[in-house]
Amino acid sequence: MHPNAEQLSRCSRGDTGAFAELYRGTSAHLFALALRILRKQEWAEEVLQEGFTKIWRHASDYDSIKGAPLTWMGSIIRNTALDRLRRAKRESLFDPEAPGQALRDEGPGPLEQAMQNSEAKALRGCLEELSKEQRESLSLAYWRGMTHIELSKALAKPLGTVKTWVRRGLDQLRKCLER
Template sequence: MLTHTPENQRLVDLLARVAHEDHEAFKQLYQLTSAHLYGVALRYLRSRSTADEILQEAFINVWQQAGSYASTLSTPMTWLISVVRNKALDHLRKFKNESEHTDSYDDGEISRPDGIAEHADPHELFDAATEAIALNRCVAQLDATQRQSLALAFYNGLSHSELAEHLRVPLGTAKAWVRRGLERLRKCLESHQQSLAGEAR
């Protein structure tokens, strides 16, 4: 039988609000649970910078999957810990055969992605997670051709001409897809920032 405490019920309510994309509820959930969840990540990964990264990724998953939480099956913290644990184990599996990466983690030499400094405070990590969520949502709204073009250009480093050859389209078409995709991303992210500013007032 699950333990029903005021603390558990508060987290249940916050997760329900997060499932409806309530940014304030997400912020409160983060503030209430991030310190404990960071400790969980650190126990698995033994690296502060990597634990910070995994915690950020876990909270992005929480934002996206909060609707799948079932209060009849587990307490909120048990569910949140499972999200962090799964992320940490995925990370360990990915790099277990790459000893040079492991050595770097032990030495604390891996740089933080997205400009986040090692030992960043919870507010910085929350802001980074929120920005990543907004970017993922905006990318999902792009046309398939725009999304693919931007991924190839920025993640694979293809030039416009290489992109056109890869996608078998005229050079002008490839350039247009990238340009329009970037413009839509910019407008979407600006709209997100404006909505956050409105909530802060």
């Protein structure tokens, strides 16, 4: 059993020492993920804290079917980070100084560059088979938490077009990964 998986199973039985080990072993990777998505130290710290509290309380939900333990914890951190981003977007509606620009001030985060390990290698290869537009849409959605409408604004393309990019991209990706 993967050591992190064993720690998670001990956490689900209330073993606080296992949680401390798990935190020591994974927090730097998960903090990097939160920083990458949020690009703001303060938010990333909040999200790491909230995310680890969820991991502690829901450790029993982990199942190897959900991927490697770090991947599962990554999904908790990413979802918490996306919630934080959505809150920031809502708050910025009331802030005339921040009309949501921060969310598209940079080019797409290169999803594909981050993937070199065995598990992620296949995904990387398959992403390369997509069209540039499909890849860019998936990447912006993954790293920036963009909805269809936001993608359409960020890429300056009609809503229907970006929806199609996302859906075809996902479809091809899955078929490629199942080959």
